[in-house]
Amino acid sequence: MALHLLKPVLGNNGRSFCTSTLKMTINNVTVIGGGTMGAGIAQVAAASGNTVNLVDVSDSVLQKSRAAIEKSLARVAKKQFKDDPTKGEAYVSQALSKLQYITDSKKAVENADLVIEAIIEDLQPKIELFEKLDKLAPQKTIFASNTSSIPITEIASKCTRKDRFGGLHFFSPVPMMRLLEVIRISDTSDETYHKMDNWGKSIGKVTVTCKDTPGFIVNRLLIPYSIEAVRMVERGDATHQDVDTAMKLGAGYPMGPFELADSVGVDVGYYVAEGWSKRFPNDPLYKPSELVRKMVKEGKLGRKTGEGWYKYQK
Numbered sequence: 318m319a320l321h322l323l324k325p326v327l328g329n330n331g332r333s334f335c336t337s338t339l340k341m342t343i344n345n346v347t348v349i350g351g352g353t354m355g356a357g358i359a360q361v362a363a364a365s366g367n368t369v370n371l372v373d374v375s376d377s378v379l380q381k382s383r384a385a386i387e388k389s390l391a392r393v394a395k396k397q398f399k400d401d402p403t404k405g406e407a408y409v410s411q412a413l414s415k416l417q418y419i420t421d422s423k424k425a426v427e428n429a430d431l432v433i434e435a436i437i438e439d440l441q442p443k444i445e446l447f448e449k450l451d452k453l454a455p456q457k458t459i460f461a462s463n464t465s466s467i468p469i470t471e472i473a474s475k476c477t478r479k480d481r482f483g484g485l486h487f488f489s490p491v492p493m494m495r496l497l498e499v500i501r502i503s504d505t506s507d508e509t510y511h512k513m514d515n516w517g518k519s520i521g522k523v524t525v526t527c528k529d530t531p532g533f534i535v536n537r538l539l540i541p542y543s544i545e546a547v548r549m550v551e552r553g554d555a556t557h558q559d560v561d562t563a564m565k566l567g568a569g570y571p572m573g574p575f576e577l578a579d580s581v582g583v584d585v586g587y588y589v590a591e592g593w594s595k596r597f598p599n600d601p602l603y604k605p606s607e608l609v610r611k612m613v614k615e616g617k618l619g620r621k622t623g624e625g626w627y628k629y630q631k
């Protein structure tokens with residue numbers, strides 16, 4: 318396919334959208350993993366007109382994903398169409414009509430143009446998932462991982478379609494955060510990279526490109542910052558409330574590191590730090606925090622469980 322056909326063009330409102338050729342390229346998206354990130358990715362893909370299969374292991378997980386998507390779509394509609402509730406309702410129902418919730422991964426990928434994995438942040442299950450999907454998905458299907466911290470090259474290691482493999486790293490909350498990191502591994506073909514990048518633009522994200530380095534751009538900076546914030550509290554330098562206030566009012570961040578941890582999931586940051594401490598055993602920064610380990614063990618995972626660094630009303 319000629320590359321010029323894949324270039325995004327700017328619409329009147331300055332937001333990029335796709336040429337019809339690209340639309341033909343990625344229409345059917347399968348998201349594996351119905352947690353916060355997977356549900357958010359499925360939502361933005363469906364709201365942009367893609368047909369989306371959201372896959373998880375059980376119907377009960379998918380029911381929670383559905384509820385989260387419905388709530389989030391209603392919030393987006395309220396904000397975007399505040400002067401025209403009828404348009405807001407149409408936006409929500411159009412997005413919902415594009416979504417299927419499914420536990421059968423074979424069926425879910427049989428017509429997929431793009432599969433995005435957003436399962437637990439652990440290398441082995443990711444390798445096994447893609448090895449299985451490689452046998453089930455058609456040749457045309459591009460595979461992408463939304464990993465926060467694991468090298469894409471390792472996740473792709475048992476797949477034969479390495480030229481059609483890359484990373485699409487979203488940020489939480491997915492409907493609100495405008496960035497998408499597009500990751501190339503050494504085998505990713507130019508065509509695959511351009512398709513992923515243009516698809517990202519077509520769903521309203523601003524894309525940046527990064528090599529397959531640990532944490533890519535954002536998490537390479539954000540994870541050490543959040544780990545050091547926990548260390549400050551452990552040392553008794555400051556309370557978590559004061560650290561949050563300081564970073565919001567002194568550095569202009571929209572959330573402090575502890576509010577952010579509660580929003581993303583205390584467990585998410587914990588598993589990233591645990592993985593990096595194994596990968597970089599000589600770096601004391603990644604040594605697991607006993608305090609955070611205890612919170613994860615007790616199920617204090619942040620907003621999603623009603624308690625993390627702060628308490629939330631259910």
Ligand code: 3HC
Pocket residue numbers: 389390392393395396464465487488489490491492493494536539571572577581585
């Ligand atoms: N879905 C839909 N709409 C949402 C939403 C969601 N999940 N969250 C917020 N909104 C919208 C709603 O319209 C909401 O109005 P409502 O409450 O009346 O429905 C409106 O935003 C304002 O909500 P808030 O008052 O809660 O929003 P803020 O003005 O504080 O902005 C924010 C919310 C955009 C999340 C902002 O606080 C922010 O930018 N926080 C930092 C987030 C961040 O750093 N994310 C990156 C995390 S790292 C990561 O994801 C990497 C991964 O690998 C772990």
